[in-house]
Amino acid sequence: MSTQNSVQAIAPRTLFEKVWQQHVVAEPAGEPTIIYIDLQLVHEVTSPQAFDGLRLAGRKLRRPDRHIATVDHNVPTTSVQDRLVIADQISNAQVNALRKNCAEFGIEFFDVQDAAQGIVHMIGPELGATKPGMTIVCGDSHTSTHGAFGALAFGIGTSEVEHVMATQTLPQSKPKTFRINVEGELPYGVTAKDIILDIIGRIGTDGATGYVVEYAGSAIRALSMEGRMTICNMSIEAGARAGMIAPDETTFNYLKGRRFVPQGEAEWNLAVEQWRSLVTDEGATFDRELNIDATKLAPSVTWGTSPGMVTTIDSTVPSIDDAPSEADKKSFSRALEYMDLKPGTKIEDINVDAVFLGSCTNARIEDLRAAAKIVDGYHVATTVRAMVVPGSQSVKHQAEEEGLDRVFKTAGFEWREPGCSMCLGMNPDILQPGERCASTSNRNFEGRQGRGGRTHLLSPAMAAAAAITGHLTDVRHWKFNNSKGGSR
């Protein structure tokens, strides 16, 4: 046993393996490994049945201090008043159930009017609850977002939510590892969103099924935490169990001083020292690797009904013959019909009716700044309805301090309260049948933003440009119309 341990300590390990091994509680023979969960994030949609399950079984919530809850999916974004009592009675009941459950089980809850409320994947990092090396779960597939900090973070179903509540652990079979190296400097106008859409386009929506992906390379290192979160967020769109990025100075600078990180100098330094070891060792091997040349990337936009149906802004709508396989031909044909697009149409010639700037993928301060820079000095096209839904109260507040809200409002955008909003349209923010939307969110599935609605996924700057021109627009040729935004 002891020799085995020392051999393990010497063998080079990946970032994922380090985090995994540190959380092994038990390895029962012939069963999945039981791993400890450091933090479970809770929201209104996937938790009520889990709380009920606990009550029914007469079980306690083992570690309330390792749970944090907020409301995001269901809440209206129109006004504070609309949020306190939700007109939709079923939504209101669901939000009330969470309030009651958090009180009963002793979970810290950030309610609609709290200064820390926001989309669940926004507030973990903002509060400093998300930290390098942690294991984090949530009943939501975009939990992969938190991997940007070097945490092992993944989405789970409601039965598993209950499992974590009861035991603070999960039985898990060990995923395989996949490293994606993105090397080189990103060209002008190309963002984190374009990187991840390009990756999904390359490997497909099941390309990373069964794997934890580590994103590495100089292009990833150069990204801000916001950009890294955008990348990890959409890992699930490639089927990955989780996405991870090794923590570095960018990570530590982002976290320092936040509410839930160690505050004292000595403790902070000790924490950073621990986190610094969370890198893939030289010589560690992955089950799969992929190299991407960042210098060759262009702004990406989806044309179909799956995030893998993606192309570049300067290209055209593909034809059925471009489908990678026979099975995909059927989906291509169905997608072209649903999206009402003709093969060969220039992507830039596609008109949009709506623009949505929001979601846990792209509603952070950096995203709003990039969009505001495009919008400043212009007005939204008369044919377009455009809205900005900041991802959290903290982002909203910061944006208002910087005057971004005025830029958007002057240009004709709606400026909303934080929540998931039109990312999935559980609240009243939905597309009408046939409406076409340029959206900074993460899913373009049929009906995702409203039954019959058509979604094109793209970066915040590209969404902003589409709002102004009324059609999908190559942001690389944008003529800025303001005093401060003209510089590249």
Next chain:
Amino acid sequence: MTPINIITGTAAPLPLPNIDTDQIIPKQFLKRIERTGYGEFLFFDWRYNLDTPDHVSERKDFVLNKPEYKGAEILIAEKNFGCGSSREHAAWAINQYGFRAVIAPSFADIFFSNAGKNGIILCRLTEDEVATLLDRCTKDPKHTLTINLEAQTVTDEQGFKAHFDIDPFRKHCLLNGLDDIGLTLLHEAELDSYEAKHSEEFWLAPKAAA
């Protein structure tokens, strides 16, 4: 969970890849706080026309609305079934509609786990095997399949026989109808000692400053 082993029944073919959980159960039904009653909303947008905001009618051409496929207990689809959102409501809807198994060449990870916890057998067969079954069940809605979990096989009366892989632990739980939480709690002593040590690692605590 009720123990499950052999399923013999007809199958509904849904020959599309990448069927996401937004299609399996659209978001408007996720507002409910109950764990039951999702069967009628399975594939809602594909199954029903929305004539007015509060009146729907069945789409006659959708497989689940065809009288000959009523009562099917097995669903057959193409690769990457259940991708997208983690909503367990998708597994509840499939189960509560009356399906007890899904056959496809591959499944998305989270759906795979959710299905297992709800007593749904997922059979991963090759693309060719799935194509054969899709074809047979499309031509003959009464075509009967047998899934044997113990033997890990899918067979029919025309001599079709395919083997599927399943994690031995998942199989054991399905066969015996075991509750995962109860199994984990068998390791409570290890959990207690792990937790005592781990609690000192404040840099991994959600609220290190509290």
